[in-house]
Amino acid sequence: MSENLSVISEAIRERFAAQEYAFLGEVSLIVKPEQIVEVCKALRDEFNFEVLTEETAVDYWPEQSPRFHVVYRMRSLQHNLILGLRVPLEGNAPSIPTIEGIYKNANWFERELWDMFGIHVEGHSDLRRIVLPYDWEGHPLRKDYPLGYEEVQFSFNFDEIDIRKPYAKE
Amino acid sequence: MPDRPTLTLTEASMEEIKHLVSNRAIAGETVLLNMGPQHPSTHGVLRLLLELDGEEVVRCIPDVGYLHTGIEKNMEAKTYIKAEVMSDRLDYLNNVGNNLAYCLAIEKLTGLDVPPRAQAIRVILTELQRIASHLIFLATTGLDVAATSIWMYCFRERNLILDIMEMCSGQRMMTTYIRPGGLWRDVPAEFEGEVRSFIKVFPSRVDEYEALLTKNPIFLDRTKDIGVLTQEDALSWGVTGPMLRASGIPHDLRKSQPYSGYELYDFEIPTRSEGDTFARYIVRIEEMREALRIVEQALDKLPYGPVRSDNRKYVPPPRSELGTSMEALIHHFKLWTEGFNPPKGSVYVAVESPRGELGVYLESDGGPKPYRIHWRTPSFTNLQILPLIARGHLVGDLVLLIGTVDIVLGDVDR
Numbered sequence: 265m266s267e268n269l270s271v272i273s274e275a276i277r278e279r280f281a282a283q284e285y286a287f288l289g290e291v292s293l294i295v296k297p298e299q300i301v302e303v304c305k306a307l308r309d310e311f312n313f314e315v316l317t318e319e320t321a322v323d324y325w326p327e328q329s330p331r332f333h334v335v336y337r338m339r340s341l342q343h344n345l346i347l348g349l350r351v352p353l354e355g356n357a358p359s360i361p362t363i364e365g366i367y368k369n370a371n372w373f374e375r376e377l378w379d380m381f382g383i384h385v386e387g388h389s390d391l392r393r394i395v396l397p398y399d400w401e402g403h404p405l406r407k408d409y410p411l412g413y414e415e416v417q418f419s420f421n422f423d424e425i426d427i428r429k430p431y432a433k434e
Numbered sequence: 435m436p437d438r439p440t441l442t443l444t445e446a447s448m449e450e451i452k453h454l455v456s457n458r459a460i461a462g463e464t465v466l467l468n469m470g471p472q473h474p475s476t477h478g479v480l481r482l483l484l485e486l487d488g489e490e491v492v493r494c495i496p497d498v499g500y501l502h503t504g505i506e507k508n509m510e511a512k513t514y515i516k517a518e519v520m521s522d523r524l525d526y527l528n529n530v531g532n533n534l535a536y537c538l539a540i541e542k543l544t545g546l547d548v549p550p551r552a553q554a555i556r557v558i559l560t561e562l563q564r565i566a567s568h569l570i571f572l573a574t575t576g577l578d579v580a581a582t583s584i585w586m587y588c589f590r591e592r593n594l595i596l597d598i599m600e601m602c603s604g605q606r607m608m609t610t611y612i613r614p615g616g617l618w619r620d621v622p623a624e625f626e627g628e629v630r631s632f633i634k635v636f637p638s639r640v641d642e643y644e645a646l647l648t649k650n651p652i653f654l655d656r657t658k659d660i661g662v663l664t665q666e667d668a669l670s671w672g673v674t675g676p677m678l679r680a681s682g683i684p685h686d687l688r689k690s691q692p693y694s695g696y697e698l699y700d701f702e703i704p705t706r707s708e709g710d711t712f713a714r715y716i717v718r719i720e721e722m723r724e725a726l727r728i729v730e731q732a733l734d735k736l737p738y739g740p741v742r743s744d745n746r747k748y749v750p751p752p753r754s755e756l757g758t759s760m761e762a763l764i765h766h767f768k769l770w771t772e773g774f775n776p777p778k779g780s781v782y783v784a785v786e787s788p789r790g791e792l793g794v795y796l797e798s799d800g801g802p803k804p805y806r807i808h809w810r811t812p813s814f815t816n817l818q819i820l821p822l823i824a825r826g827h828l829v830g831d832l833v834l835l836i837g838t839v840d841i842v843l844g845d846v847d848r
Binding site: 287288290314315316317318320322323327335337341344346348367368370371372380389390392394395396397398404405409411 | 450453454498499502504506507508510511542543622669670671672673674683685690691757779780782783786791793795797805806810814818847848
């Protein structure tokens with residue numbers, strides 16, 4: 265970890281009571297969901313992290329609390345640094361405030377969060393599914409979402425295949 | 435001829451997009467037009483919903499996902515070595531770069547060493563791939579401005595590169611040549627000669643492309659001051675790669691965070707300050723020349739030695755040892771059935787792909803399969819600025835702007 269990064273990490277930890285997670289020279293700060301907007305604002309305006317590099321999530325199901333971690337990564341071109349943020353979220357239908365107002369490209373990343381993980385993003389300007397069709401059911405990157413091995417139903421054989429499907433029916 | 439039914443927006447579909455279009459579209463003053471996904475100039479299966487005032491683009495709403503293949507989910511169900519095959523299919527114009535990012539992530543997680551010869555060959559192949567990818571950009575962008583002959587010239591040279599890929603890996607596009615801990619196998623004896631002859635012929639070919647386009651008044655008319663992206667916008671939208679460099683920010687991961695021994699080579703980062711379509715074209719042309727310089731230096735310095743790490747916990751032993759060494763046989767069996775188990779933890783590794791920052795977020799739970807892998811793909815982030823740079827331009831220029839963002843839909847949709 266570079267000296268510069270440890271200074272920034274320490275400042276953020278002190279101000280927001282965050283924790284640090286360091287692994288192989290990469291630093292992530294674990295912050296609470298209600299603080300994420302403030303933390304991002306501080307990182308961009310005071311510590312020159314100009315670019316949001318990625319925003320994604322990890323599902324730790326069957327663990328329920330915290331089930332999801334939302335992962336952010338900011339890059340500072342000026343100081344040539346990269347810093348991660350992790351936000352643990354409780355429960356099966358979690359929500360997190362949007363950081364679209366700070367980093368504009370969070371828009372699509374957050375749509376993907378909703379699409380793939382079912383994490384509701386509060387205050388998002390356009391929270392539609394991004395890669396899946398609008399009428400898709402479920403959120404595929406959740407760990408309790410099965411990976412395929414199902415017959416593909418088309419409109420002409422929907423009912424026929426539906427009878428063979430293993431799920432419980434009324 | 436039977437009467438065609440008139441297509442109108444239903445109330446339900448209007449409800450869905452109401453917040454995206456302007457009030458004039460709802461009042462019926464502007465036209466909503468669907469472009470794609472089956473459209474030759476959207477460079478794949480991109481769908482755009484356009485709000486047009488005459489021929490002027492008022493709003494442009496990209497709709498992606500037509501090429502979504504669930505690669506991230508599928509990778510979670512495969513062992514590390516099997517999952518690598520899927521990484522080729524993300525950005526199908528930069529397969530070697532995808533493999534490299536994936537392998538670098540595994541190598542960081544497991545602490546694997548990579549021999550210098552493998553490092554140098556990795557650099558040579560990724561730079562050749564960068565040239566091939568920029569050639570596709572040049573060819574398709576040329577087509578977008580009706581310069582059809584450039585297409586043939588670019589594909590001629592791209593074919594030379596694909597031949598080199600085929601010679602090394604047996605595949606022209608989906609190579610999977612770079613493996614965790616090194617390479618699949620050493621390059622064949624003819625490799626050096628082939629690359630040398632490419633280095634010899636290519637600079638004059640770039641001059642040919644430039645002679646066709648750079649001072650062509652029609653091309654200049656179509657590209658200068660079209661789709662200007664300012665520095666502030668580029669940063670706040672997280673744009674990377676040639677698009678960022680064409681807006682005047684000299685950010686290149688090969689320089690700022692060198693990987694695979696890029697610090698050994700001498701090369702420049704081409705930048706322009708205008709941020710328009712022409713600047714992006716020039717940056718990519720210059721990048722091809724710089725990439726060739728790197729290839730030449732790497733080939734001159736190419737060291738001899740092994741191309742795979744001898745850490746048998748992660749890298750399979752050579753075939754020749756299987757007949758004589760019991761231990762090699764055990765390792766071989768373990769690696770090809772169960773796979774290897776990297777330690778628990780998460781890493782983020784980024785490389786400079788032809789389109790920008792290609793990042794891999796890899797999380798391991800200590801098992802033989804990636805627990806979570808997220809591909810931070812450059813096209814996904816770069817495509818978001820299309821509505822911004824297209825606003826106020828003509829539909830004809832929009833087609834060119836899609837080309838200049840240089841998207842690969844496999845990279846966007848994953």
